[in-house]
Amino acid sequence: MAKEITPRAENYSQWYLDLVNKAELAENSAVRGCMVIKPYGYAIWEKMQAQLDRMFKETGHVNAYFPLFIPKSFFSREAAHVEGFAKECAVVTHYRLRNDPDGKGVVVDPEAKLEEELIIRPTSETIIWNTYRNWIHSHRDLPILINQWANVVRWEMRTRLFLRTAEFLWQEGHTAHATKEEAIEETLKIVNLYADFAENFMGIPVIKGIKSENERFAGAEDTYCIEGLMQDGKALQCGTSHFLGQNFAKAFDVMFSNRDGMLEHVWATSWGVSTRLMGALVMAHSDDNGLVLPPNLAPIQVVIVPIYKNQEEFNRISARVAEIIPRLKARGITVKFDDNDNRKPGWKFAEYELKGVPVRLAMGPRDLENDTVEVARRDTLTKQSLPAENIDEVVESLLKEIQENIFKKAKAFRDENIRKADTWDEFKTLLEEKGGFISAHWDGTTETEIKIKEETKATIRCIPFDEKSGTGVCIYSGKPSQRRVLFAIAY
RNA sequence: CGGGGUGUGGCGCAGUUGGUAGCGCGCGUCGUUCGGGACGACGAGGCCGCUGGUUCGAGUCCAGUCACCCCGACCA
Numbered sequence: 365m366a367k368e369i370t371p372r373a374e375n376y377s378q379w380y381l382d383l384v385n386k387a388e389l390a391e392n393s394a395v396r397g398c399m400v401i402k403p404y405g406y407a408i409w410e411k412m413q414a415q416l417d418r419m420f421k422e423t424g425h426v427n428a429y430f431p432l433f434i435p436k437s438f439f440s441r442e443a444a445h446v447e448g449f450a451k452e453c454a455v456v457t458h459y460r461l462r463n464d465p466d467g468k469g470v471v472v473d474p475e476a477k478l479e480e481e482l483i484i485r486p487t488s489e490t491i492i493w494n495t496y497r498n499w500i501h502s503h504r505d506l507p508i509l510i511n512q513w514a515n516v517v518r519w520e521m522r523t524r525l526f527l528r529t530a531e532f533l534w535q536e537g538h539t540a541h542a543t544k545e546e547a548i549e550e551t552l553k554i555v556n557l558y559a560d561f562a563e564n565f566m567g568i569p570v571i572k573g574i575k576s577e578n579e580r581f582a583g584a585e586d587t588y589c590i591e592g593l594m595q596d597g598k599a600l601q602c603g604t605s606h607f608l609g610q611n612f613a614k615a616f617d618v619m620f621s622n623r624d625g626m627l628e629h630v631w632a633t634s635w636g637v638s639t640r641l642m643g644a645l646v647m648a649h650s651d652d653n654g655l656v657l658p659p660n661l662a663p664i665q666v667v668i669v670p671i672y673k674n675q676e677e678f679n680r681i682s683a684r685v686a687e688i689i690p691r692l693k694a695r696g697i698t699v700k701f702d703d704n705d706n707r708k709p710g711w712k713f714a715e716y717e718l719k720g721v722p723v724r725l726a727m728g729p730r731d732l733e734n735d736t737v738e739v740a741r742r743d744t745l746t747k748q749s750l751p752a753e754n755i756d757e758v759v760e761s762l763l764k765e766i767q768e769n770i771f772k773k774a775k776a777f778r779d780e781n782i783r784k785a786d787t788w789d790e791f792k793t794l795l796e797e798k799g800g801f802i803s804a805h806w807d808g809t810t811e812t813e814i815k816i817k818e819e820t821k822a823t824i825r826c827i828p829f830d831e832k833s834g835t836g837v838c839i840y841s842g843k844p845s846q847r848r849v850l851f852a853i854a855y
Numbered sequence: 856c857g858g859g860g861u862g863u864g865g866c867g868c869a870g871u872u873g874g875u876a877g878c879g880c881g882c883g884u885c886g887u888u889c890g891g892g893a894c895g896a897c898g899a900g901g902c903c904g905c906u907g908g909u910u911c912g913a914g915u916c917c918a919g920u921c922a923c924c925c926c927g928a929c930c931a
Contacts, residue, residue, distance in 0.1 A: 396923080451929065487931090521856090521929060528930070581931095601931065638931055671890050710891040717891095728890055738890075855931095 369718075371652045376596040377524075383646055384525045387655045387719050390642075397523040397530030404719065405642060407663035409533065412641060413513065415565050415660070416535060419557055425509040425537060430491050432515075433482035438490040441615040448582020449486045452519040454530075456482040484517045489583060489608070489634055492538045493616040500540060500630055502621050507550075508540040526643035527600075527855050534638035540630045542620065544609070547631035548586075551607040554635040555588040558603035566641065567658040567771040568592050568648045569778045570602055571801070571850065573826025578810045581634075585609035591825045591850070593778045594647035597799025599825045599852035602644050605635035643855070648774050649743075655720025656743055658770045659763040666692060666699040666759055667721045671709045671728030678703075681727050684752065688725075688737070691756035697763065717742060722766050723759055727752075743770050784848070788839050791851070795820055801852045803831075805845035807838035816840050822851045 369386060370378040384390055389405030401409065417427070433456060439446045460476030485491065492510075499505060517531045537554060541547040555572055562570045570590035580587045584606035592602045613619070613629035622628050649656040659665050668685050672678040685701050692699045702712055709726065716724055724747075726738040737755050740747035743766050750758055781800030785791035794802050806812060806824065817823050826849070833848040 392923085448930095516931090518930070520931095522925095522927090532931075534931080604931070636931075640931060669890095673889060708889050708891095708893065710889080710893080712892085713890095714892045726890065730890070 369652060369654065372595065379652070380643075380647060381525065383650055383655060389646070389655075390525050392525070395530075397520060399525050399529050399531075401533075401639070404663060408645070408657070408661050409639060409642060411661045411663065412561075412566070413535070416561060416637070417511075417513075419561060420511050420535075420537065423509075423553060423557065425511045425539075427512060428510045429512050429514070430485075430488050430495065432485055434485050434488070434491045436481045436483055438494055439483055441490060442583050442611055444611070445489065445583035445615075449518075453486055454484040454517050454519055456484065485514070486516055486518045487634075487636075488512065488514070488516075488536055488538065489612055489632075490616070493612040493618060493632070496538075496540055496630070497616050497618045500618055500620050503542045503623060506540055506542045506620060506630065507546065509537075509550075510539065511535055511537040524643075526639055526646070528640075532639045534636050536634060536636040539633045540613075540618070541633070542622065542628075542631070544631050547609075547633050548607050551586070551588055551605045551633045551635070554605040554633070555590060555603070558605065558635075558637060559590050561637075562590055562592065562602055562641075562644075563771060565658070565660045566645055566648075567660075567767060567774060568602065568644055569771065569775040571826060571828050573828040573831075573850065575604075575826055576810070576813055576824045576849070578813050579824060581606045583608060583611055584634075585611070589826050591801075591852075592644050592648060593781055593800060593852070594644070594855070595777065596647070597781060597853075599801065599850075599854040600640070600644050600647070601825070601854065602641060603635070603637040606633060608632035608634060649770055650720065653714075653745070654718030656770065657720035657722060659722045659767045662720065662722050663698065664700045664716075664719070664721050665697050665763060666723045666725060667712075667716045668699065668701045668725045668727065669709055669712045669716075670701075670703060671726055673729075677729060677732075678705075680732055684732065685727060688752065688755060692759060695756055695760045697756075697759060713740075717745075723762060725755070725759075741766055743773070782850070785839060786836075791839050792820060795822055795851075795853070799853065801825065801850045803833070803848045803850055804839045805833075805836040805847070806849045806851075807841045807843040807845055809841075809843075812838060812840050812843075816851070821853050823854055825850045825852050825854060 369382045372379045388402045390399045390401045393400045457478055458472045458476045459478055460473040461470040462473040464471045496508065499508065513535050515531055515533050520528050520530055523529050539550050541550060559570050559572050562568045570592045572590055575587040575589055581604060586607040588605045589601055590603045592600045594600055610629040610631060612632050618630045619627045620630055645661065646655065670678060670681040670685065672681055689699055689701060720742060722742050724740040731737055735752050736749045737752045738747055739750050741762065783794050783798060783800060783802055785794050785802050785804045791802060791804055813824055828850060831847050836845045838845045
C-alpha cells in the first residue's frame with residue numbers, strides 16, 4: 365500500500381524507475397547523471413562481481429588497477445578512439461581551490477592550472493597501453509591478461525539509473541598477445557564467458573554476435589557482444605568484447621621481439637560489462653509486484669517470516685526457526701529470519717516480494733501444530749505448506765528450480781520475440797506492432813544501416829554467430845545480402 | 856543545445872479573487888492487533904528553490920536566477 369509500483373502495461377519506464385527506487389537499488393544523487401547505489405543494489409552488484417571475478421581468474425586473468433586520470437595527449441594518439449569518446453569526456457583543468465576573495469565559499473584557483481589537462485577515464489585503453497609499452501619487450505612477456513574493476517565517466521546528455529549514468533562501475537579487461545589469432549581467440553573466449561554468465565548466473569538469455577562497423581567500439585577492429593531482450597521488446601547490449609588489432613600498440617608504440625628476433629606490434633583485446641547489467645536484471649525478470657531475482661544473485665535467498673500473536677508464541681516459533689536456519693546455511697543458502705516486531709507479516713510478505721527474495725518461509729501457530737512450513741516462491745507467486753522435517757533439502761532444490769525457471773521464462777519470451785522480416789513494410793510493421801528482434805537481410809553498408817535507423821530508430825544489434833540463413837536481398841536497398849542480421853530498438 | 860514541465864514537512868501532493876500553510880503516507884508514544892502492506896488516541900516536524908520588486912500584507916502577482924524531471928539530437 366505504501367509502496368505502489370506503476371504497472372508495466374501502463375508505463376514501462378516508470379515501472380522500471382519505481383522498481384529501482386522502491387526495491388532500494390539506487391537513487392539519483394545530488395550530482396546530475398550520477399547515482400547512489402544503495403546497499404541492496406550494491407549487494408546484487410557484488411554478487412555479479414564475485415562470480416565474474418571467479419570466471420576471469422579461472423581463465424587465467426589477474427586484476428590490477430590503473431589511474432582514474434588520463435593525460436589529454438594520450439587520447440589523441442588513436443584517431444578513431446578519440447573520435448568516439450571526445451564528446452563525452454570530463455576534464456580536470458585545475459588542482460586547487462581557494463577562498464573566494466569576493467565573499468563566501470571557494471573558487472577554482474586560477475594560478476593552479478594544470479600544465480596538461482587530465483581526462484577522467486571513459487575507458488582505460490590509452491593509459492593501459494601507454495603502460496604496457498614498458499612491460500612488453502619480448503614474446504616471453506606475452507600474453508598479458510589483466511582485468512580491472514573501476515569506475516568510469518561518460519558525460520551523457522540523458523541518463524537513467526543503471527542503464528545510462530554519467531559515472532558507472534564496470535570491469536574492463538585489457539589483454540596483450542603475440543599473435544592476431546591468439547587475440548581473436550581471447551576476444552571470443554570472453555564473449556562466450558559473458559554469455560555463460562548472463563544465461564547461467566543472471567538467467568538472462570543473450571544472443572552472441574558481432575557488431576556492424578557502425579556500432580563497433582571506437583578503436584576496435586571487431587566488436588563482439590551479447591544482446592539481451594527486455595520485457596518491453598527493446599534490446600539491451602549486456603556486454604562487449606573487442607578485438608583491437610594492433611591499433612593501440614601502434615598508437616603507443618608497443619612492440620615485442622618475436623621468436624625470430626623481429627620486432628612486431630602487439631595484438632590487443634579489451635572487454636567489459638558494467639552496472640548496466642543491474643538494469644538488465646530488473647527489466648528481464650521482474651513483474652508488477654516488484655523485483656524477481658534469480659537465486660544466484662539474490663542477497664537474501666530465503667527469508668523466514670514468523671507469524672505470532674504474543675511473546676510466548678514468538679518464542680516457540682523462534683526456537684523452531686533456530687533449528688532450520690543452520691540446516692539451510694549448511695547447504696550454502698543465504699537466509700534471513702525477519703524477527704522485526706514493528707512490522708506485520710502481511711507487510712513483510714509484500715516487502716520481500718518487492719525486493720525479489722526467491723523463497724519465503726512463513727511459520728505460525730498452525731505450522732507449529734502440524735510441524736510444517738509455508739513455502740512461497742517469488743517467481744510463480746505460489747505457496748504451499750510442506751513438512752518442516754526436510755525443508756532444507758526442499759528449499760535447496762527449489763532454489764535451483766527457480767533459477768532454471770526464471771531463465772526458461774525469459775528465454776521463451778525472447779524466442780517468441782525474434783521475427784523474420786523480408787520486406788521493408790513488413791519490417792516497419794513488425795517493429796511498430798511487436799518490437800523485439802527482427803531478423804532481416806541487410807546489404808552490409810553503413811549508409812543503409814543509418815537510413816534504417818533514421819527512419820525507424822532500429823539499429824543492428826548484431827550479426828549473430830549462429831546465423832545460417834544464407835544469402836538474400838536487403839530489406840531496405842534491395843541489394844544482395846550475405847546473411848540476416850538482428851535489428852531492434854535498443855536502450 | 857532545442858521543446859515541455861515541476862520546485863511547499865522525510866516522501867507524494869493541495870493551497871480559490873493576495874489575508875500569516877494544509878492533506879495522505881511515513882515518523883514518535885501508548886493501547887488493541889498479527890496466516891497478504893492493521894486500527895485508534897495523542898504528538899513532533901515547514902527560511903513555500905533562491906534573489907529582487909509590487910503591496911498595509913506574497914506560497915499566491917511581476918522580473919531575474921538556480922536546480923531537477925520528461926520529450927528530442929549523442930551513447931555501455
